[in-house]
Amino acid sequence: MNFRIGYGYDVHQLAEGEEFWLGGIKLDYHKGGVGHSDADVLIHVICDALLGAANLRDIGFHFSDQDAQYKGIDSKILLERTVALLREKGYEIGNLDVTVGLQKPKINPLIPEMKTVLAKVMKISEEDLSLKATTTEKLGFVGREEGVDAHAVVLIYKVEHQGDLDQ
Incomplete structure (x- = not known):
């Protein structure tokens, strides 16, 4: 079986009056992500990790922030x-491990809902998606509540068809 690992990192500035989308759900908070799209850093980091694992470049290549449609x-x-791009290349998702760095708001109570939403979008089991949150103990841009960051590691594998095994 052909296994591949991908890693993603993303950052979004937080600003007053912006909507805060994280993990596919809207958070009730006075600050939100700044970006061309809805600035969902958690989804963006997953996209980057998946694309990287499949050697498909990155999210900016496929969904440019210079393109009005996005x-x-x-x-x-x-x-x-x-x-869909991954599956077109014959890959399936093995598992994902994602960490969000955010001082406030506390998102641990929202993680089960995020997992449900994201697993449904990716058509995977919630058991294959690990979401975690951490603060930076008030250090750096995350600690000063100026931004949010996220890291993701993914494992994908090439789907072997029965015909491939017979040759």
Whole structure:
């Protein structure tokens, strides 16, 4: 079986009056992500890790922030398209491990809902998606509540068809 690992990292500035989308759900908070799309850093980092694992470049290559069609787009659509690109190349998702760095608001109570939403979009089991949150103990741009960051590691594998095994 052909296994591949991908890694993603993303950052979005937080600003007053912006909507805060994270993990496919809207958070009730006075600050939100700044970006061309809905600025969902958690989904963006998953897209980057998946694309990287399949050697398909990155999210900016496929969904440019210079392209008006992606202005304000729901990042769940970007994730759905990313997974479709992966499957077109014959890959399936093994598992994902994602960490969000955010001082406030506390998102641990929202993680089960995020997992449900994201697993449905990717058409995978929630058991294959690990979401975690951490603060930076008030250090750096995350600690000063100026931004949010996220890291993701993914494992994908090439689907072997029965005909491939017979040759």
